[in-house]
Amino acid sequence: MKHKIVRIQFDTKSGEPLYLQLFQYLKECILNEEIIYGSKLPAIRSLAKELGVNNITIINAYKQLELAGYVTSKQGSGYYVSKRLRTSLSPSYTPKSKEQNVINFGSVSPHPEIFPVETFKQYITEAIDRDKGFAFGYQEINGYLPLREVLTTFLSQTYNITTCKKQIQIVSGGQQGLDIIAKSLLYSGDSVITENPTYNGAVEVFKSRGCRTVPVNIHSQGINLIELEKKVRICKPKLVYVMPNYQNPTTFCYSKSTLLELLKLAETYQFYILEEDSMCELSYSHKTNLTLKSFDTNDRVIYLKSFSKLLMPGLRMGFIIMPSTLCESFTRTKQATDISSSGLIQRALDLYLRNNKWYEHILYMREIYKNKYEYMLEKLEMLEKYNIQFFIPEGGLCFWLTLPPHLSAEKLSAECLKNGLIILPSPMYFSHLDSFKDRHIRLSFASCSFNEIEKGITILRHCLNTLMN
Amino acid sequence: MKHKIVRIQFDTKSGEPLYLQLFQYLKECILNEEIIYGSKLPAIRSLAKELGVNNITIINAYKQLELAGYVTSKQGSGYYVSKRLRTSLSPSYTPKSKEQNVINFGSVSPHPEIFPVETFKQYITEAIDRDKGFAFGYQEINGYLPLREVLTTFLSQTYNITTCKKQIQIVSGGQQGLDIIAKSLLYSGDSVITENPTYNGAVEVFKSRGCRTVPVNIHSQGINLIELEKKVRICKPKLVYVMPNYQNPTTFCYSKSTLLELLKLAETYQFYILEEDSMCELSYSHKTNLTLKSFDTNDRVIYLKSFSKLLMPGLRMGFIIMPSTLCESFTRTKQATDISSSGLIQRALDLYLRNNKWYEHILYMREIYKNKYEYMLEKLEMLEKYNIQFFIPEGGLCFWLTLPPHLSAEKLSAECLKNGLIILPSPMYFSHLDSFKDRHIRLSFASCSFNEIEKGITILRHCLNTLMN
CATH class of the missing domain: 3.90.1150.10 (Aspartate Aminotransferase, domain 1)
Incomplete structure (x- = not known):
């Protein structure tokens, strides 16, 4: 590793401080994995000697790396390259x-050419003409009330899910839903069980909260319940994150018996289940897909749905059905996250749903x-x-x-x-x-x-x- | 405290499980501060006896409280009411x-009746007609390119801030900016220095990352630099959070000498400064307000600006000027937060700026x-x-x-x-x-x-x- 660092060529004419040049160089080495995760950076004095620069140049470069999250310092021991997730720039x-x-x-994502652009344009215009400035003001933190109302009707009629407008939190897309749920529920040191394999964007969110993610294998009928129970006993998770329909990435769907067993385990071991559902509607056979939430008599399921896959990802719209005990905490987190989601888009989506365009x-x-x-x-x-x-x-x-x-x-x-x-x-x-x-x-x-x-x-x-x- | 809990009246006819009734009751006691922060909940057995219920009812109620974040359990010691921030539902x-x-x-927020509604409606329509489905698709994570370009021109011409489109990250409003900056830079145990008093929505974000916030007093010329340096030496903050123009809530503005001294301290002690600027434009005298960022020759300032106060809060639009060393980390966090901000609103805002409507x-x-x-x-x-x-x-x-x-x-x-x-x-x-x-x-x-x-x-x-x- 030292050999590689020694190869740096300082540009003394550019006027850019040496420590910044060294920082950029080391950053590249870390990103290209030429300096691998977990390894220790060379001692300050010896590197300064090898490069023929001041100690302070090395110190400043290392501090920059630390501030930017590439390395962490351990008291008295030195600087270590931080463990980072594989990039999620998918x-x-x-x-x-x-x-x-x-x-x-x-x-x-669907191809933009099949988006219902004209219909949406019409509803956006309608919402602006009707509500004027209020369409551009702050919204209720948990979401535009008429939209939450139409969603509850819709969920009951189409998805067999009974809920009420108080338990719905509008979010700016599925990813924000994950972020808000994680920030509301999870703290450093908590465990989260995920399917294995799973969506890496969710793992990134859980890790960002300082949580340990514990993978449990999935097969064509759903998550492996025996492995799940074993791991639940050991790691006492606060949350189990699943995608029961067309799981990402395996495309598996949970059987009804797996869904029911999973709910039983949640009750026995007192954990919440985060059910992410982005496309249960997309069955191409005669089979109707089942959601966990529709069987959730004990309010154990946090249901997260986005409109990105089936409607348009650029709407940045989705919603959470919150267990009643968590409503206050989720809404509070939503406020600290971005105050509220776009009132204009919520109004247009409300009109879209009310006019049965969604179906x-x-x-x-x-x-x-x-x-x-x-x-x-x-x-x-x-x-x-x-x-x-x-x-x-x-x-x-x-x-x-x-x-x-x-x-x-x-x-x-x-x-x-x-x-x-x-x-x-x-x-x-x-x-x-x-x-x-x-x-x-x-x-x-x-x-x-x-x-x-x-x-x-x-x-x-x-x-x-x-x-x- | 025990006395209060004993006053609970269970409703045995409603069919609602006793543990949920107890949970709701305790939650109310905690929210009303009838059970105060930090205090210990009664021991399980003794409370079960006093209320004439099963131990498991008490255990389940306590676990629910823990899951919902109202209490934390300490191994072998019992359940304690969590320290919570004062509600931020401002x-x-x-x-x-x-x-x-x-x-x-x-x-x-400005009154909705003075929002430039018609102008924005026109630009929204124009953006949809021009880009069709692409206006509703996923956007570049760091923001719609033409918008970032027009912002750099604008910042240089109007604000005397030199930056480039690569260093701009579009965010969904100021609050999301704070959230993304905190998630990119701060980890459990880090210190953040804030002005005292300061905006509680920012403190909430820092605390949510497990950070310690260290207040430094502010007077009519800006933050107290002597107190700041003293505290910087002790707590080695990663970040100092300031609002140099019309500080919230004091309305104080920083003098030029305070700005320059603050930048020097940042360089000496290697911390970043988060400058939140929501209304430097609003001077009613002949005085022109100065931003820290315009003096920031060492790339120490993270500049955050929202369009909520001066344009329309419901746009949920703002931007960060990122120090070059932090770009990658910020953009990665933005992706894990909500993938990207609304492409449609970004396009409309771009047209708005290009047509000089902002000025x-x-x-x-x-x-x-x-x-x-x-x-x-x-x-x-x-x-x-x-x-x-x-x-x-x-x-x-x-x-x-x-x-x-x-x-x-x-x-x-x-x-x-x-x-x-x-x-x-x-x-x-x-x-x-x-x-x-x-x-x-x-x-x-x-x-x-x-x-x-x-x-x-x-x-x-x-x-x-x-x-x-």
């Missing part, structure tokens, strides 16, 4: 531009997605000869593929990217890595045209040929 | 409804506010006979009044509320309370008409008469 959220040539099997839109999206799903499924069947296996989810927006032994998902995804295709490799979904976990890829058809799906699979086959020969 | 953010009869000297609007607001400021000032002068003192800020949206000795600000504000006037008492702005700190009130004219200002001051005088006789 292509799931890459905004699509019209010029983009890359085919994106990573994104689970029409779901039917429309289901039709579009179903066709793409079937098309990708058909193309995937051609991958059999590569010894690739996958689960058929009968809904949702993704396929989760298992690669043959010895084929690295990360290598495959790097090869695909070189050839103009984004796929998501499994390591980003596992919090505890081993080589076995580098064997899956997630493919989504959500934002692709039929033509792109076909081209993408061709690229994938080409890359498989390259790597397997 | 009337500053109460949405105004047309029917409201109460006069609100608490709110610092016109500031002149317009300054004119409106100046008249209200002068009107309130005139009325306040009538309070002299009550031995009330106040600083004349020559700008901003508030007055900070010092009451005569022995008159409690909290009692006065309670009396005012009974008579239909909201004023904000000083204890909410001090993190460490003593009786001396219960002697100030903050009055804002921002959301009031001339008529309301007059009526409000009349109510205040009436209440002063009541309490001082």
Whole structure:
């Protein structure tokens, strides 16, 4: 490691302080993993000597690194490179531009061309004309009242979920929901159980609260209940985070018996369940998907739903159904987070729901997605000869593929990217890595045209040929 | 304390589990401070005996309280009522409804009737027609590029601040800015120095990160630099949080020499300064206000600005100018917080700025506010006979009044509320309370008409008469 640092070339003409140059250089080394996580930075004096600079230059550079979160200092011992999560800058959220040539099997957002833009524009205008300045003022912290009212009706009629307007907290999208729930409930040292694999953006939020995340394996009927109970007894989690429908990334759906057993465990061991539901509506078979919340007689489930996957991600809208004991704490956290969500968008969404456009839109999206799903499924069947296996989810927006032994998902995804295709490799979904976990890829058809799906699979086959020969 | 709990009357007919009834009851006791912070809950067995219920009923109620954050359990010792901040549900953010009869000297938001609603409606429509679905898709995490570009031009031309589009992070309002900065920089055990008194919504964010906040007194020229340096040496803060222009709540502005000294201290002791600037534009004299950021040659200042006070709070828009060493960390936190801010509102704001509407609007607001400021000032002068003192800020949206000795600000504000006037008492702005700190009130004219200002001051005088006789 020292050798690498010694290679720094100071630019003495630029006028930039030496310590800032050293900081930038060390930062790059850490980000490129040339200096690995957990390792100790060289002692101040010896590095100063090697580089021919003052001790204070090294000290200032190290302090900058500490302030920026790259290293932590341990009293009397020195500076250590901080443990950081794998970057979460996932292509799931890459905004699509019209010029983009890359085919994106990573994104689970609908393509902007099928957004209900005109309808929304109409409701936005209607809301402004009706409420004028009040549409741009501060809102109730827990959300625009008429929207919370229409949501409760909607949840009862369509989702078989009984709740009341007091228990609804409007949030600016699913990710903010996770952030608010974590900040309300979790403190440094708490344990959270997650499915394994799981959504890394949630893990990042839990870790940011100083929590320990404990993974429990998931199979095609849901979370492994025996492993779950064992781990619950040991780590006494405050929260168990699950996605019972088209789990991200595996696409598995929980069976009814798993849902009921999970609720029983929550009652026995007194933990809350965070149910994230972004697309239970997207069943392409005759099966109706079940939510945990609809069976939640003991108010143990925190239900989080976003409008990003089924409507438009840029709305930044979602909601939480809060257990009654947590309402006050959640709303208080929402205020400290961003005071309230956009009143204008809440008003437009309220009109959209009241005019039954949401239901029409779901039917429309289901039709579009179903066709793409079937098309990708058909193309995937051609991958059999590569010894690739996958689960058929009968809904949702993704396929989760298992690669043959010895084929690295990360290598495959790097090869695909070189050839103009984004796929998501499994390591980003596992919090505890081993080589076995580098064997899956997630493919989504959500934002692709039929033509792109076909081209993408061709690229994938080409890359498989390259790597397997 | 035990006596109080024993008074619970269980409703055995309602079917609601006894433990939930006990939970609700205890929660109310804690919120009403009938059970005070830090005190220990009764031992499980003895309380079960006194109430004539099962041990498990008590255990379940205590566990519910713990999950909801009202108590913490200490291994082997029992349950203790958690230290909680004073509620931050401040009337500053109460949405105004047309029917409201109460006069609100608490709110610092402009009245919705003077919002530039039609102009914004036009730009929203223009953005949708131009970008269609892309206006509703995911955005760049750090913000819509053209908006960041126009902001840099604007900052250089109007604010004498040199920055680049890479160093700008768009946020959903000032409060989210505080949350993102805290989550990026601060970890459990870190120290943050704040002005004393300060904005309680910021303190709440710092505390939520497990930080210690260390208050340093502020006077009419800015933060007390001697006290600051002394405390910096002791607590080695990562961050010093200041509002150099029309500080909330005191309305003080920093002198140039205080700004420069503060920057020197930041360099000497290697801390970052968070400068929150919500209204430096609102000078009603010939004086031009100075920002710390414009003197920040060493990239020590994190500058946070919101469009809530001067434009419309419901936009939920603001931005951070990030020191270059922190860009990556801030943007990563923004993603984990809510992926990105509304692309539609960012586009409309971009058009608004590009068409020079912002500058016109500031002149317009300054004119409106100046008249209200002068009107309130005139009325306040009538309070002299009550031995009330106040600083004349020559700008901003508030007055900070010092009451005569022995008159409690909290009692006065309670009396005012009974008579239909909201004023904000000083204890909410001090993190460490003593009786001396219960002697100030903050009055804002921002959301009031001339008529309301007059009526409000009349109510205040009436209440002063009541309490001082």
